[in-house]
Amino acid sequence: xxxxxxxxxxxxxxxxxxxxxxxxxxxxxxxxxxxxxxxxxxxxxxxxxxxxxxxxxxxxxxxxxxxxxxxxxxxxxxxxxxxxxxxxxxxxxxxxxxxxxxxxxxxxxxxxxxxxxxxxxxxxxxxxxxxxxxxxxxxxxxxxxxxxxxxxxxxxxxxxxxxxxxxxxxxxxxxxxxxxxxxxxxxxxxxxxxxxxxxxxxxxxxxxxxxxxxxxxxxxxxxxxxxxxxxxxxxxxxxxxxxxxxxxxxxxxxxxxxxxxxxxxxxxxxxxxxxxxxxxxxxxxxxxxxxxxxxxxxxxxxxxxxxxxxxxxxxxxxxxxxxxxxxxxxxxxxxxxxxxxxxxxxxxxxxxxxxxxxxxxxxxxxxxxxxxxxxxxxxxxxxxxxxxxxxxxxxxxxxxxxxxxxxxxxxxxxxxxxxxxxxxxxxxxxxxxxxxxxxxxxxxxxxxxxxxxxx
Numbered sequence: 001x002x003x004x005x006x007x008x009x010x011x012x013x014x015x016x017x018x019x020x021x022x023x024x025x026x027x028x029x030x031x032x033x034x035x036x037x038x039x040x041x042x043x044x045x046x047x048x049x050x051x052x053x054x055x056x057x058x059x060x061x062x063x064x065x066x067x068x069x070x071x072x073x074x075x076x077x078x079x080x081x082x083x084x085x086x087x088x089x090x091x092x093x094x095x096x097x098x099x100x101x102x103x104x105x106x107x108x109x110x111x112x113x114x115x116x117x118x119x120x121x122x123x124x125x126x127x128x129x130x131x132x133x134x135x136x137x138x139x140x141x142x143x144x145x146x147x148x149x150x151x152x153x154x155x156x157x158x159x160x161x162x163x164x165x166x167x168x169x170x171x172x173x174x175x176x177x178x179x180x181x182x183x184x185x186x187x188x189x190x191x192x193x194x195x196x197x198x199x200x201x202x203x204x205x206x207x208x209x210x211x212x213x214x215x216x217x218x219x220x221x222x223x224x225x226x227x228x229x230x231x232x233x234x235x236x237x238x239x240x241x242x243x244x245x246x247x248x249x250x251x252x253x254x255x256x257x258x259x260x261x262x263x264x265x266x267x268x269x270x271x272x273x274x275x276x277x278x279x280x281x282x283x284x285x286x287x288x289x290x291x292x293x294x295x296x297x298x299x300x301x302x303x304x305x306x307x308x309x310x311x312x313x314x315x316x317x318x319x320x321x322x323x324x325x326x327x328x329x330x331x332x333x334x335x336x337x338x339x340x341x342x343x344x345x346x347x348x349x350x351x352x353x354x355x356x357x358x359x360x361x362x363x364x365x366x367x368x369x370x371x372x373x374x375x376x377x378x379x380x381x382x383x384x385x386x387x388x389x390x391x392x393x394x395x396x397x398x399x400x401x402x403x404x405x406x407x408x409x410x411x412x413x414x415x416x417x418x419x420x421x422x423x424x425x426x427x428x429x430x431x432x433x434x435x436x437x438x439x440x441x442x443x444x445x446x447x448x449x450x451x452x453x454x455x
Contacts, residue, residue, distance in 0.1 A: 004031040005105040008064065009122055011039040013054045013282055014301075015112050015136045017195065020060045021187035022134065022160050031108065035100060036064040039118050040071050041080045043219075054280050056195035068100055070118055079118035084125055092125045112136045114156065114173075115146045123152050133173060134183075135161035137301035140170040141371055142335030143379040148176075162188055164304040165339065167364040171375050175382050185309060192309075196288040199281055204290045209275070210244035211290060211306075212236065213283055213297030214259070216252030222333060223325050229259060231318040233266050235296055238317055238347035240270045244294060250277040250286060287312060296347050298322060299333070299340040307344075308358060315347040315356075316340050320404055329410045330378045338374055338405050342367050369393050374405055380414055394418050 006028065010016045016036075022028065042048035051057060052067055061067060070079055073096060084092045097103065107129045111119035114133050123131055133156055139145075140161045153176040160181050161170055170180045212235045218228045232249075239247055249263055260276050267274035277286060283302035287295065287310050295306040296315045299322070306312040319341035326334055343359050345352035359367070373393040376386035394417040398406070403418075412419035 003033065003103070003105045004108065005033040005035055005102055006031040006108045006110060007035045007037055007122070007126075008110045009037045009039055009070070009112065009119055010051055011041050011112065011118075012136060013051050013057065013060075013195075013280075014284070015134065016051055016057065016060045017188065017191045017282070017284075018134055018136070018160070018162060018183060019110065020063055020191045022183045023063050024190065025184045025187040027160060027181065027183065028110075028132075033066075033105070034064045036061070036067045037070050037122070038067060039079050040069075041118065045071055045078070049280065056198040056285070059194040059198060060191070070122070073099055074118075074121075079121075081117065083117050083121040089125060089127060093127070096125060108132075110134060114152065115144050115148055120148075120152065123155070127151075129155070131156045132158045132160060133178070135159060135170065135172065138164060138299075138304065138336035138339050139332050140172045140180075141165065141168055141339060142332060143171050143375040143382055144173055144175065145330075145332045147382060150176075162305075164301065164308065165343070165364060165367070166308065166358070167361055168368055168371075171371065171383075189309060192282070192284050192288060195282065195285045199279075199285055199289055202277070202279065202281060202286065202289045205246050205248075205273075205275070207246040208291060208293040209246040209248045210239040210242075210294040210296060211283075211286060211292035212239060212247060212249045213295065213300045213302055214249065214251040215298055215300055217298065217322065219252075220333070222331075223322060227321070227325070229262060231298060231322075232259060232263055234317050235347065236263055236266050236272070236274065237270065238315070239294065239296060240267070240272050241348070242294065242350060242353060245272045247272055247274045248277050248286070248290060248292065249274055250281075250283060284309070294353070299336045301336065303340060303344060313353065313356070314344055315353045316344040317347040323404050329407055332378075334374065334378060334405075335371065338371065339367065341404070342370060370397070370402065370405065377406060377410055377414060377416065391417055 008019055010019060038050050038052045040048060040050040074082055107126050109123060109126060109129050109131045111122060111131060112134055113119050114123060140159065156173060156176055156178045158181045159170055159173050159178050160183050163182050163185055214232060217223050218225045236247060247267055251260055264274050283300065284305045287306050292312060294313045294315060295303060296317060297303055298316065298318045303314045307314045319337055323337050323341060326337065345356040347353065370393065372386050373390040376383055376390040398418045406418065408419060
């Protein structure tokens with residue numbers, strides 16, 4: 001009887017913690033071997049630490065029999081830009097099986113972000129292997145980013161995800177009928193506790209600080225450097241305006257150092273102490289170690305883990321302007337942006353921040369309807385069945401508040417309600433206007449024919 005090996009692919013410590021929690025909760029059947037494949041998808045992986053070098057990873061590593069590197073396996077190619085050519089797939093499978101001592105093992109895969117490489121490449125190499133997908137954050141509540149080859153999509157058995165917004169069901173991979181499976185919050189918190197135990201150098205200041213989360217959005221071409229600088233400065237000003245004089249800023253590991261200096265100077269001007277958290281630590285672990293009085297950011301998933309898992313006050317900033325700047329409309333960051341903007345209080349609104357609570361069932365139901373409309377507008381080819389829901393939502397709920405989640409040009413291209421301004425909505429129903437339009441089209445066709453005849 002063939003040995004069974006389950007291959008787990010991971011690129012972030014957050015994803016590794018999610019996998020560890022799923023294993024602890026018994027969501028995977030026993031196999032003969034657990035192989036953890038580390039993927040370093042940074043733009044320059046040669047100088048960027050991979051997940052297996054992060055503080056606390058050794059506690060997660062204990063759950064696996066062996067850890068190997070995908071980057072080493074496919075060197076000198078970059079994981080995000082490489083996939084095997086169709087004719088080479090048998091050769092690559094033979095090579096990887098030899099490299100990782102898989103022999104004739106029956107392989108089962110567990111991957112993240114299956115719609116892009118390197119996860120897609122791994123699934124293509126192990127043709128026919130059953131696949132589980134685990135979600136890395138709020139994007140699971142939106143549509144699949146790209147159309148997936150049915151030869152891969154029909155092999156997906158489950159979508160494992162954390163209960164970041166209780167009551168909200170993921171839209172990801174529903175085009176293949178993939179059922180979502182919750183990773184228990186208790187198991188995830190247990191893993192975070194293990195990681196927090198390893199972070200002995202991170203200690204809480206005397207006063208509970210405001211924890212500000214940087215995301216380095218300019219690196220993703222979402223906004224420019226200057227806009228992101230202003231976004232971070234607004235975080236500092238907003239926190240101080242709410243009375244927080246002790247501030248911890250967690251910059252993105254790849255963010256320019258000058259941003260941190262600007263924030264320190266701004267905090268000093270406002271009479272606050274700002275500490276930079278430069279260690280590569282999860283925001284969720286920082287919440288456990290620091291117990292902040294407030295967690296603020298733009299649209300980080302950590303805002304919901306802080307609120308829902310740790311019971312901490314949270315606030316958002318800059319979401320409306322980022323939504324306005326986000327292009328193209330199909331950009332998958334639109335979904336986490338929409339969720340954060342719709343549910344969390346604005347940092348500049350003291351009353352909203354102080355009075356905020358986790359959303360009610362009714363509020364989540366409203367958000368679900370909004371996300372399904374946004375999901376259809378983002379990926380109508382993948383989810384054509386959502387057109388009716390999108391039309392009903394837009395007809396009933398498109399107002400000053402919800403317009404920020406849609407673009408008139410996008411609605412027009414999909415012939416959705418809202419494409420025509422309300423004051424001109426009578427035009428398509430006006431018989432005289434329709435007659436004029438038909439006459440104009442007829443004249444245009446006649447002119448075109450005459451021109452063609454002359455040629």
